[in-house]
Amino acid sequence: MPPEAAEPPRGRTRRPVLAHVVGQNIGLILAVAILSASIVIFAAMFVVQQDRLPGSFEITSTVNNTMPLALAAIGQTIVVLTRGIDLSVGGVIDLTNALAAIFLTGGVWHMAVVSVLIVLAGGVAGLINGLIVGFGRLQPIVVTLATLSILQGLAIRVLPTPGGSIPAGYTAFLVNTNAPTALCFLALAALGWMGFRRSRLGVDVFAIGNDEQAAIALGVKALRTKIIAYTIGGMLYAVAGLFLAASATGGDATTGDDYTLTSIVAVVLGGVNLFGGRGSAVGAICGAFITTMIVNILFFAHINPLYQSFYEGLFLVIAVVFGALIGRLVRGGR
């Protein structure tokens, strides 16, 4: 830390509490704002073209389509907060999706037990990532790239061709096609996040993302925290894999591949800092919904769907650049 010129004390002039809340959550606020704007734009286009407001069907399908990404993004957020990155997301989703297609059968209890085991399998994948990153002191990006390949291979081994079938009851429970009940799971996830944020573990995750050496000097067990973060991430991707299986009512060992990159996009749009220590899973959930809304908007704008990724990519860059700019303005150049 270079010495800087001593500044005079700023006296008792304090910014109001609200100013702090805004300044410190600017990423989240921007994510919510972009999401709101995209919903408004979408609704407006919908009204113009369909002469009615988007109804239960539109909301339900949007929510159900976004659930896997939202869950994956929460997991990615926790890893990114530790100043890591997880590219194995797609592999975990592939594998758990395939496992679900094979083993989810029978009665309620059987399905419940299988679901828990599948989530644990995701946790084991995350644990392995965490152990290698932590003990090997290797760069997360290459470690998780390697485990991505392994998990993709395992997934195809489990389910060589798309297939299997998910019992209708399971689908109805996770992704009710008649009402956006999946929002309850999201609310649960957000609640879980708020608990995490207020737990010792949450503080440790943020601390090592802020400054690992300082955190260690403050008594944070950096190694353990990292391992747990990757493990939680893996479990959340597994839940995403279950949702994906439920909404597709079947399994596909490659269906998760896209989620590696889209989860990073969602995290970035959600205002989570890729260099760790700053961000919120609620923002990442918003980020996931923004990506879905953009697809919806492009559809209603009659944009040739072939150009979809062009607009998504452009939007991502613009959002990141302007997000950084606005963040700097709000913080007053500090």
Added chain:
Amino acid sequence: MSEAPVAPAEAAGVVGVRVVSKAFGGVHALRGASFAACAGEVHGLVGENGAGKSTLIKLLGGRLPPDTGSVMLDERAVRLSGTADAARHGIGTVFQELTLLPWMSVAENLLIGREPRSAIGLIRRGALAREAEAVLAGLGIHHIDPRALAAEVSLAERQIIEIARVIIRRPRILLLDEPTSSLAEREVEWLFARIRELRDQGTSIVFTSHRWNEITAIADRITIFRNGQEVGTFTTIDEAKAITLMTGRRVDALYPSLPPVPDGAPAALALAHGSLDGRTEFAFSLAAGEILGIGGLAGQGHRELFLGLFGAPALRRGRISVGGKPVRIANPADAIRAGFGIALVPEDRKTEGLLLSLPVRDNLSLPLLRRISRLGVIRGGAEMRMSREMISGLGIRTPTPMQPVGALSGGNQQKVLVGRWLLAESRILLLYDVTRGVDVATKHEICELMVRLAGEGKAILFYSSDTEELAHLCHRVLVLRGGRIAAELNRPELTAESIVAAAMRDAA
């Protein structure tokens, strides 16, 4: 009160070290040092930069393990596995480099690990700020907003938060390494009041500072360190004696004699209407063959001035001329090309100067690649020859020019950085604390080199945290205080004492 050394073991030591050694990559920070502090005392630890004070504090605070010897706690050897382990033993440390988490709030930083919790064990974030506010108020701090991010508060406030964080954990042993380096007078008084309270409650406090008046104001006993070893422990000692002990009875002859600046030497570098803060202005000029010292306490704008003259980033305001011609310096590349060529040896050689895993050769040739390349291809023979010349010319101790520079000792690394600019034929050298963390022998070599270079007509702007060195090596010294030139000291009255006096005039 006597000036005779007090045996460290006179009172039962609460915390200390016994014949510890610690080396970093071949440089010995501590060599067989012993030290003990008692309950209910403030123990001042003084010594020059590199004397081993910070390393000692790190050993006591559990941040580093000793290579040999042991850390003593209540007269027993202990093995501290980390700062958390030290905290369990009741040791609280404010390290020199601050450990605040920048993107977390003041309250979160202050109360980390002891946040107010609800019945189910979750942190009550609303109560967090209120409790932090109350805790700070209890320590007499009212001006720091607990809801602000640590990155948003001033350096002094950060230092206060760091101190408060340790104090509220009620350690029975409190280690403070340069806690006042960025504090103003009022804030130092605040700190001393807290220290006295704690001492009276029986806390053992170890305190280091570069400001002698602070040491005498607060310390019950003083231990002087030199070259990684304790020299003695005193209850009172006057400054002159202490300085002699700290510097090791260093006589003037240890410094090379300085040839006078030739009469009518042209100005090599001049700054007019310079300003670091955008408010106060100053000007100076540096002649060819002159060593101009920049003195003053840490954090008074030295770093900004040196970087500013080098365009990294440019000064807030100021007109720079080189060899009498105005130049525009927006980035280091401009500075290197400007007129006679400006060179900077930056403060932290590891993070700002060297490419640690690249060979000595690459580090030496970096700024002159353009000159020794033909059509973009480096002339390897010329590069190797120039590197060898510089290595032998400066006595850089390395087995081959291809040795990674990170494997050299600190002093030799510093010589590589100086050598780089000599190869680039820069004639204006900005040397920022080049002798810091360098062993005595190499330090001496670097001093001789500077004098030789000045004799060859190079213009040198020199900052050193070692005041003695400034006094002996410089033709003139400008003392910075609060981003302004507070005094200009010329040869006859130029002594370490006069520099210190000018630097401390308002801090004393």
Added chain:
Amino acid sequence: MKRLSLSPDALRVLAAYGAAVLLFVIGAFVHPGFASFGSITSILLVATFVGLVAAGQCFVVLVGGIDLSVPWVLNAAAILLATSSLGQDSRAAYAVVLTLGMGLVAGFANGVGVVWLGVPAVVMTLAMNGIIEGLALGLTGGMTCGACASYAPPVIAASVHDVWLGVPAALWLWLVVILIVSFVLGLTRFGRITYAIGNNPRAAYLAGINVSLTTVCLYGLSGLFSALAGILLVGFGGQASLGMGTPYLFQSIAAVVIGGVSILGGRGNYLGAAAGAVSLTALVSVLLALNMPDYGRSIIYGVVILALLLLYGRDQRE
């Protein structure tokens, strides 16, 4: 520290070559004829495409960046070459220049985003991948355009397949690229600056180096090499197809990492990355010779990379 006559970096490169040789030996045992000259050249020919992409990736990784836009820059290059040349030799030169220019521009845009707009490299190159994908799909109507079915001009096909001195032309080309890239990285000012930036950007800046411009150029080079690989792949396979770039992201990063280039930048060289490309391709071929199914290859891929990472040792920066 052990007294070794070779630097750790050199050892890593040797390890990568050792792995390649070992794989060929193993291959010869499990499948007679595996190590025959013809078999080796055909494996090396496949490795060429990975190796070319890895050259660009290597430049970027050396300054601590990463290029995730490889798949679609490569794919778009393949499509652009086919559609602009219409399979005619007379248009081949124009098509090649146009395609390489496209790759260069996409790379420069990545660099501008990373350096001047401050977008993290992962995000910028990921977005660029999407942008190019959208453009490529949209402009060709999802590869339904008339020109999309064009074959590579014969001269380009020949420059891949023609055999000189018993070795396919594309391999000669790769050899030239290896020599040029190694020369640039090892002996030129540009190469030296690249290592300096990767090692310590602040120190490089304070030594008067134009860090921003150099970084932008490096991203540009990555785009250029992806485009070159795209051109040669069309020449190799005859036609452009959708998704042909997808495997090359993973493989280029894997080759660079296996070749001993530090993902944090500043260490490693292209000789290693090229060896990485060869061993990766040889590994696949051995597994194919063993009749290893797809999934097994994928798993072994990952295991080998992890094993090498752990073997190369911990991150020495911290």
